[in-house]
Amino acid sequence: MAETGAGQESRGQALAARLRRNRWLLAAGVVAILVAYSFAGASILVLLPALALLVAAAMLPADAERQSADTAADIEAGGLQRLSGEYLAAAVADPLIIFDHSAAMVHANAAAFAAFGGLAPGMSLALKFRAPEMQALLDGILSGQLAADVVDYTEKLPVERTYRVSASTVGHATGLYVLVFKDQSETRRIDRMRADFIANASHELRTPLASIAGFIETLRGPARNDPAARDQFLQIMQNQTGRMARLIDDLLSLSRLEMKPYLRPGTAVDLRQTIDSVIDSLGPLASESGIVIERDFIDGPVSVPGDRDELFQVFENLLENACKYGQSGGRVTVSMARVDDGQDPGIDVTIRDNGPGIAEEHIPRITERFYRVDVENSRTQKGTGLGLSIVKHILTRHNARLSIKSEVGKGAAFTVHLPAR
Template sequence: MSVVEAVQKDGRQTGMQVASKIRRGWPIFVVATLVAIIAWLLHIDILMVAAGWVLIALSVFAIRLGSAAVTNTPEEEGIEDDADDQPLAEVVSAYRALDIPILILSSDATVLFHNPAAERALGEFPQGAHLSARLRSPGILDMVRETVATGEPNQMEHSERLPSERVYILRIAPILAEGAPVGSARFYVLSFRDVSELRRLDRMRSDFVANASHELRTPLASLRGFIETIQGPAKADARAQEKFLGIMHDQATRMSRLVDDLLSLSRLELKSHIAPDQRVDLLPLVCHVRDALLPLASDLGVDIRMHMPEGKVEVTGDRDELVQVVENLIENACKYGQEGEVVDVYLTREEGQPVEFSVVDRGPGIPAEHVPRLTERFYRVSVADSRSKKGTGLGLAIVKHILTRHRARLIVKSEIGRGTTFTVRF
């Protein structure tokens, strides 16, 4: 039932109540008229006067009752007409054009109207259903009940976790005409203001400061120490200066990689809730990444073996981001699994099954207790090993965020002494 239909229904119910009252007064009117006629025929003045007063009273009552049905004055009904029959058709039309989710509720929390933005953000609302049929948060339902009971506006913050995290500021307020008494409304507007980006930016800023300060402290301390050494004890030692400058260059390069990865992670988090809509052929993409990593693999003594199907292997995604995923997984396998000297890359496509991309190394493997935390920022199985291989600790965190945006899964299987398998399931 729409809002306008609800108001029309209220009007019909009021008319039926008025008609019922008039029907109940009709026998009194007939009796009074008969008494007046008999008194006139018998010349009984007292009865004529009494019957006349009764007829006058009934006439005044009928006039006032009809006026109440038309004007619905606060003295007769306790609710102003403007409070209930505020031109809701115009209000509904305006709400349809807004780009924020809007619901109009009755006093029993029935959803009378929802605009297109609400349907896009929250899903379809069953027509005339209770608010709890779609929003089951006890906090929201309590807020609505409190506003209906007190007539005062309320607001709260609400989070949705699926399909991606969204944060809304919910506000409910009664629909009242100017000057209408508090508590006289029968309709309420519930709005949703999306503040997800603001919350995400705040969290990103705090995370960036905390992570960057922690990770940059060591290379900055090294740079400062080497600079002081070159300016002091090694001021005239050309060989020592050359050695220290090489280490300083490595530390500065590490800081540069760290900042680049942090910025990349921040950009990914900004658009994690927006699924990509391009079609990408993974076969040439994986081959291109393998070719780019051949010099690194050759330096590490690793042979990259490809196991590719025939024809196209298409998925929905962002090509540049998928390049990051493939490059990161193959590069990690070469660096941390170089003891096995072989890295196998698989791309599988079977009828009725999801597309899978797998990278298998034959290195030392990862202890089981570390596997669940591999995609955390700056988490390292071995800090010394990671830094010696020029890792930032952010690679798998970036992979996780990209795959979350692509609605894909990262599956890690490892066995000590036998290697590790990273599988992306689209």
């Protein structure tokens, strides 16, 4: 049967495409033949068969490529046919549930059983997930109005978890549908923490600002010509601006630490010299508070990997807190000891005061931002509520940890566990 004009044109296009794909091979071959011709002085008629063979060889790889592509397609199709829906569902890390047109469960992966429990083939998902948003999601998919949809769903028990649930059809005309639950709990928790942090920071800044604004108004009015009141108000305003400056400095420090929590410091720090410097710098504060700082250090050099400035900030915060809040005890002890714990040796630095102590219910939360055991006492002592949070973040960077032991009326002990290597 004769080929039509369209068929001949198609074959011509295919031939041209093969020649374009192999144009560099053709060019190189022609150059080589011409060079040989120039050296040998052969007739051009002798070269024509060589050129014809070269063109034929350039067209052969197209057939090989087509055969290779067909083989790859056969392998892929065979591999997909061997994969069952159960295997594919098991490979999904998020909870996944497959159900039919009556909202009865057909299959669930291990993550779904772990998240929801009590699942069984044939179970009605409309009865399992009674929340209105889930009912609307199932109705929309099963009615055929939507091919896919997404809702937010909160599971209350055994613990509250928030999921972004997506529903869609499976394949074409299979009568099956799938629910995929993406856990959003950690994202929501971080969002709440961020909102709480902004609210707390705004409150901490608003209080001194309101105080300063009130005193400025008083100085411009009733106390304009009262030197004694003016001096008193200006001193209070200076204290409030100092409090705001300390708060901003702590916020910036915390922000910098949170931006690089996994950068491990690599230089060696002389721990003895660092802690001695901290004690010397806080000597005036200790004297003002009636505190005697005692040292109980181990013998010999003590070196740990880390950043000296950050470790200085850790021990400065802890010792300053001990002097401020434990001043009723009259004594603070700074001790240092080696810990030989098999393959994880380290150095423990403990700062112990003899003040009123901390109630047990406050200890788990004491490193949270802006958390205060006694709000009024903390503000009186010019605290920002961020010191221990900064300590925790710095120690995390150093692969170290903080432990707190305290009893009411018996003081408190803050121990920093630093790795020796």
